[in-house]
Amino acid sequence: MKTTNDQKELLDRLLRGDLPDKEGRFGPFGGRYVPETLMPAINKLTDGVLRLLPSENFKKRLNYELKSWVGRPTAMTNAKALSELWGSEVWLKREDLAHTGAHKINNAIGQAILAQELGATRIVAETGAGQHGVASAAACARLGLPCTVYMGQIDIERQAPNVERMYRLGAKVVPVTSGDSTLRAAIDEAMRDWVSDPVNTHYIIGSAVGAHPYPYLVRELQSIIGKEAKSQLEEIAGLPDAIFACVGGGSNAIGLFHPFLGDKNIKLIGIEAGGKGKKLGDNAATLSSGNKTGVLHGAQSILLYDENGQIQETHSVSAGLDYPGVGPEHSFLKYVGRVEYKNATDSEALDALKECCSLEGILPALETAHALAGAKKWSSQNKGSRILIGMSGRGDKDMPILRKYIGIDKDDKPNATV
Ligand SMILES: *Cc1c(COP(=O)(O)O)cnc(C)c1O
DSSP states (O other), X not given: OOOOHHHHHHHHHHHTTOOSOTTOXXXXXXXXXXXXXXXXXXXXXXXXXXXXXXXXXXXXXXXXXXXXXXXXXXXXXXXXXXXXXXXXXXXXXXXXGSGGGBTHHHHHHHHHHHHHHTTOOEEEEEESSXXXXXXXXXXXXXXXXXXXXXXXXXXXXXXXXXXXXXHHTTOEEEEXXXXXXXXXXXXXXXXXXXXXXXXXXXXXXXXXXSXXXXXXXXXXXXXXXXXXXXXXXXXXXXXXXXXXXEOSSSXXXXXXXXXXXXXXXXXXXXXXXXXXXXXXXXXXXHHHHOOOEEEETTEEEEOOBOTTSOBOOOOOSSGGGOOSOOOHHHHHHHHTTSEEEEEEEHHHHHHHHHHHHHHHSOOBOHHHHHXXXXXXXXXXXXXXXXXXXXXXXXXXXXXXXXXXXXXXXXXXXXXTXX
8 A cells, every 4th residue: 555644744743652642543543532421531531541550559559460460471383284284474472371372361460450549349241252251250260359241141142151261260251142243242232331430440441442541552462462472572583574363342453563563674464353354344344445434432543334334244253353343543544655555255264274283283263263264365476574472362262263264073073073
């Protein structure tokens, strides 16, 4: 894409730390599209975030939990067999090794500490596949905060093991039967709960989406991924030529990419869910298939919607990528031409998952498998490159889906091709 001076200037402002601006805008994206009744809570949270995040006390508490409870820094793995097969030097940043099995915990524990410092006595969260619900439940248990998780009725049925994990960790799970009965409706309900008691309640949102200050807050908390990756690679191998991460709402990707945005010779590539194919409704390829802007969950961003402006139901084999929008900073990074967005289909992701299991001894999450598939495709045209892939989570949670898609043999043993 050709970038104009205007777009270059916008990227420079982001790199200088001038974006998001006071209204939470990243150029044409972001902002705060919330009911008037929520503005005092949003303003209070924004003040708290700007004051606490840089404070020594907050940083000390957060770092202590990240190191002793989450298990940071997470490993940087040289994927020797994938390197040989793909013809490039492949490195994996292992968020799958973080406590509760994905990057989500970086955000959940950070926001839970923030909420406690700001005087909140109760946490609400939403969850789709259940990973953010589990991370929030764990963080709240750790800090002694009661936690309520809103979850669509359809998701409760298809993600039963994670619902049980949340119960074990002491959270209350509230089924949502309004709207689409999945993630989108769960976010609406969690916000409604927050509006009803914004003084005592904090809402831990699960991705780099929502009204300002959330996209900024989540990016700051997830940037630990990219900061660690950069210093690890500088020490053991050197900086990469290209970096890949899967994009649902975009939190693991923004966390990995952000510390590298100023290194303009490093290619940054986000991989969305290509689902069953290109038809609207068959995928969740928001940025890689379209450019239509709109407002969802409090922010202006690029979205998937039909000719009547109705938000589109999406499809992906991975529940964590099954979302019709994307965080506003990603729309911005596409707009200014700094990050490229592509997608991988369900079957490409499943193939990449099998390859990673059998060659590296790592079972990645289905979401993560999209990043692997995208990196493999890019490698085939850029042999000899050094590439870094964000391993956003582990695949233990995906067993029922893998069983359905890849199958088992007649003796009820996993299919030999897995
Ligand atoms: C939730 C999830 C994602 C997608 O969320 P982002 O906010 O886009 O990072 C990706 N991978 C895993 C393992 C997840 O649990």
